[in-house]
Amino acid sequence: MITEIGVAAEQPYQVLVGHGLLDRVPPLLTGATRVAVLHPPALIGAAERLGKVITDAGCEVTRIDVGTGESSKTVEIAAMCWSVLGNAGFTRSDVIIGLGGGATTDLAGFVAATWLRGVGLITVPTTVLGMVDAAVGGKTGINTAEGKNLVGAFWEPRGVVCDLDLLAGLPRAEVISGLAEVIKCGFIADPVILERIEVDPAAARELGSPVLREVIERSIEVKAKVVSADLRESTSVGDKVGRELVNYGHTLGHAIERREHYRWRHGEAISIGMVFVAELSCRAGYLDAKTAARHRAVLGAVGLPTSYAADAYDDLLATMAVDKKTRGGTLRFVILESLAKARILAGPDPELLREAYRAIAS
Ligand SMILES: NC(=O)c1ccc[n+]([C@@H]2O[C@H](COP(=O)([O-])OP(=O)(O)OC[C@H]3O[C@@H](n4cnc5c(N)ncnc54)[C@H](O)[C@@H]3O)[C@@H](O)[C@H]2O)c1
Numbered sequence: 001m002i003t004e005i006g007v008a009a010e011q012p013y014q015v016l017v018g019h020g021l022l023d024r025v026p027p028l029l030t031g032a033t034r035v036a037v038l039h040p041p042a043l044i045g046a047a048e049r050l051g052k053v054i055t056d057a058g059c060e061v062t063r064i065d066v067g068t069g070e071s072s073k074t075v076e077i078a079a080m081c082w083s084v085l086g087n088a089g090f091t092r093s094d095v096i097i098g099l100g101g102g103a104t105t106d107l108a109g110f111v112a113a114t115w116l117r118g119v120g121l122i123t124v125p126t127t128v129l130g131m132v133d134a135a136v137g138g139k140t141g142i143n144t145a146e147g148k149n150l151v152g153a154f155w156e157p158r159g160v161v162c163d164l165d166l167l168a169g170l171p172r173a174e175v176i177s178g179l180a181e182v183i184k185c186g187f188i189a190d191p192v193i194l195e196r197i198e199v200d201p202a203a204a205r206e207l208g209s210p211v212l213r214e215v216i217e218r219s220i221e222v223k224a225k226v227v228s229a230d231l232r233e234s235t236s237v238g239d240k241v242g243r244e245l246v247n248y249g250h251t252l253g254h255a256i257e258r259r260e261h262y263r264w265r266h267g268e269a270i271s272i273g274m275v276f277v278a279e280l281s282c283r284a285g286y287l288d289a290k291t292a293a294r295h296r297a298v299l300g301a302v303g304l305p306t307s308y309a310a311d312a313y314d315d316l317l318a319t320m321a322v323d324k325k326t327r328g329g330t331l332r333f334v335i336l337e338s339l340a341k342a343r344i345l346a347g348p349d350p351e352l353l354r355e356a357y358r359a360i361a362s
């Protein structure tokens with residue numbers, strides 16, 4: 001069974017979810033002569049299989065090994081890709097495919113957005129996190145020394161192909177990391193996700209389980225709806241929240257990733273960021289204590305971290321100042337008023353922030 005979820009932003013496209021979907025890639029290559037497949041070394045086998053499907057469809061394939069994880073989201077790796085594309089004669093009708101986790105699809109999207117000022121992009125996510133979040137929605141980017149995703153562009157894919165067979169071999173810790181973004185979707189928009197995970201957290205971590213497939217699809221629905229309404233993250237006004245909704249937990253989360261030199265998994269950092277912002281929502285008088293506690297419980301139940309070093313606060317606060325939601329000197333957080341009801345909290349009292357941090361400090 002193939003599930004199709006539509007994204008209706010500037011260039012409508014489909015997210016496909018199912019098994020054995022690599023042959024759904026060639027129909028998305030209309031007009032292309034050359035195709036570059038960017039992938040991490042761990043996915044060489046899948047990249048070769050995809051390459052053959054594309055060659056059989058009549059295109060010339062260039063595989064580019066972009067390295068592993070966050071180390072690929074750098075200007076040096078992007079420049080290496082530009083150089084390969086230039087030498088291979090990539091033109092405006094050619095296509096770039098990101099095959100891998102979120103780090104790979106973020107980089108591939110950025111290379112597609114910048115090469116010749118924009119060429120076709122297809123994302124083929126191979127992690128839970130990539131399927132539910134990174135590969136969908138056209139946010140592309142790389143990191144700089146100053147922080148996470150500080151350089152990038154909005155560049156929509158022609159299609160997103162989530163072949164569940166590609167998850168085979170994904171380490172357990174990566175599945176758990178992806179569940180952080182899944183649980184995020186539960187709190188911000190679809191509480192059924194939380195219920196499914198709370199009933200059987202072990203099943204949610206199990207590759208191939210119906211529960212995991214259901215929460216993956218529900219999360220994609222959430223992301224698709226949010227980005228369809230606000231592709232360019234430009235509709236938040238006052239306390240009203242647009243695409244920034246899916247940034248829930250990321251203000252502190254990204255600061256933790258930077259402090260850990262990007263050696264932590266994204267979902268692990270975002271898990272702590274969500275517990276922090278739930279505590280902030282509560283202390284600011286918006287969220288009830290029970291829903292804040294539910295964050296710690298459900299994230300902990302799947303094996304995600306929920307606390308962080310007590311002495312790190314000042315350092316994290318300095319990094320949060322360059323978060324993309326910050327305006328001038330005013331920090332802005334996506335907070336919850338209740339389940340599936342979010343708002344922006346701008347310029348919270350510094351003491352409130354510190355108190356919320358104390359509640360997660362270990
Ligand atoms: N653009 C967005 O909207 C968006 C959304 C969420 C996250 N992100 C970004 O995504 C990144 C995190 O993505 P991620 O968690 O997928 O991490 P990742 O891309 O670093 O992949 C995690 C690890 O798993 C390996 N891997 C990937 N697929 C595999 C498979 N099928 N089998 C075995 N190993 C495999 C990778 O090589 C890597 O070592 C972060 O950079 C984050 O900022 C972007």
Ligand SMILES: O=C(O)C(=O)C[C@@H](O)[C@H](O)[C@H](O)COP(=O)(O)O
Binds near residue numbers: 149243
């Ligand atoms: O798609 C979005 O918008 C998100 O914020 C999704 C996040 O899960 C994702 O980690 C994103 O890369 C963060 O974006 P940033 O703008 O805070 O760098």
Ligand SMILES: [Zn+2]
Binds near residue numbers: 133181266
């Ligand atoms: Zn994220």
